Amino acid sequence: MKILVTGGIGFIGSHTCVELLDSGYEIVVIDNLSNCSIDAVDKIKAITGKDFKFIECDIRDRELLDKIFSENDFDCVIHFAGLKAVGESVSMPLSYYENNVGGTVTLLQVMAAHNVKRIIFSSSATVYGNPASLPITEDFPLGPVTNPYGRTKLIIEEILRDLWVSDHSWSVILLRYFNPIGAHSSGLLCESPKGTPNNIMPRILNVALKKTPYITVFGNDYNTHDGTGVRDYIHVSDLARGHVAALKYAMENNKVEAFNLGTGTGYSVFDLINTFIRVNEVDIPYSIEARRPGDIDACYANPDKAYKLLGWKTTLELDTMCKDGYKAAVNANK
Numbered sequence: 001m002k003i004l005v006t007g008g009i010g011f012i013g014s015h016t017c018v019e020l021l022d023s024g025y026e027i028v029v030i031d032n033l034s035n036c037s038i039d040a041v042d043k044i045k046a047i048t049g050k051d052f053k054f055i056e057c058d059i060r061d062r063e064l065l066d067k068i069f070s071e072n073d074f075d076c077v078i079h080f081a082g083l084k085a086v087g088e089s090v091s092m093p094l095s096y097y098e099n100n101v102g103g104t105v106t107l108l109q110v111m112a113a114h115n116v117k118r119i120i121f122s123s124s125a126t127v128y129g130n131p132a133s134l135p136i137t138e139d140f141p142l143g144p145v146t147n148p149y150g151r152t153k154l155i156i157e158e159i160l161r162d163l164w165v166s167d168h169s170w171s172v173i174l175l176r177y178f179n180p181i182g183a184h185s186s187g188l189l190c191e192s193p194k195g196t197p198n199n200i201m202p203r204i205l206n207v208a209l210k211k212t213p214y215i216t217v218f219g220n221d222y223n224t225h226d227g228t229g230v231r232d233y234i235h236v237s238d239l240a241r242g243h244v245a246a247l248k249y250a251m252e253n254n255k256v257e258a259f260n261l262g263t264g265t266g267y268s269v270f271d272l273i274n275t276f277i278r279v280n281e282v283d284i285p286y287s288i289e290a291r292r293p294g295d296i297d298a299c300y301a302n303p304d305k306a307y308k309l310l311g312w313k314t315t316l317e318l319d320t321m322c323k324d325g326y327k328a329a330v331n332a333n334k
Contacts, residue, residue, distance in 0.1 A: 007081030119149035126150030147294030177230035178262035182321035183328030190328030219291035232300035235316035262301030
């Protein structure tokens with residue numbers, strides 16, 4: 001079985017490629033390298049001991065996509081490619097709509113032209129907006145989302161639903177991620193964004209590695225147990241294994257199905273920082289600043305549906321997320 005992985009050299013994509021190769025799938029990986037490093041290709045090969053084809057490609061490049069599909073007989077597409085920073089999306093909304101939505105439409109058009117009608121979409125818990133209650137189940141109302149990044153995810157989900165309504169031979173799996181952190185246990189793969197990181201773990205790691213003097217905590221006046229935002233942090237390797245479970249489901253069902261991929265437990269920013277300090281025995285100074293636009297008080301999953309239908313659940317705890325993340329960052333900076 002051959003799988004196309006878009007955005008497959010990024011943080012979540014690269015870990016998913018490891019799990020796919022370890023599970024015996026053949027993969028072709030495309031990425032425009034806008035927020036990741038080509039080094040991940042060799043690291044994936046080193047971890048798995050398996051080879052695969054990598055092509056530098058932007059999903060907005062219809063001509064190159066058409067060539068890739070013409071040269072490969074794909075069974076399914078796992079679609080990660082997209083811009084993903086909440087704060088950046090507020091200041092650069094047109095870039096997010098053009099890249100995430102426009103690029104996905106181009107990808108789907110090429111898929112349809114080549115009769116490849118199975119897709120697993122990298123969605124987000126942001127599609128739920130500011131939920132009225134917790135934990136979040138898949139049948140919660142969607143939106144209104146609080147930032148353009150989340151809105152692109154919601155728009156793409158709606159496009160995929162409309163596509164399935166028009167043609168029931170499609171199989172569409174919507175994986176709504178919560179907050180992936182950590183790194184591969186080998187220490188070879190980690191989250192390594194270019195420029196100033198937006199996600200919390202790379203910012204913590206920059207402090208731990210003495211690259212920055214402190215981490216900025218955006219807001220301590222949320223309606224949570226310690227005033228900082230609460231999120232459902234999930235180990236990226238657990239999340240990656242969720243895609244393998246979803247792939248099996250996609251091959252057996254022609255429907256649209258959404259799944260929450262989270263642990264079901266909410267941790268605050270301070271919970272995360274304090275756990276990191278404890279398990280890695282490093283100091284993480286912080287500074288409190290104003291909330292970022294678009295952030296909400298709390299967000300965590302009810303992941304029961306994924307366990308019931310996919311047979312998937314998380315196995316790695318917050319301690320392991322913090323240990324693995326630090327180990328990989330130290331290795332990357334040797």
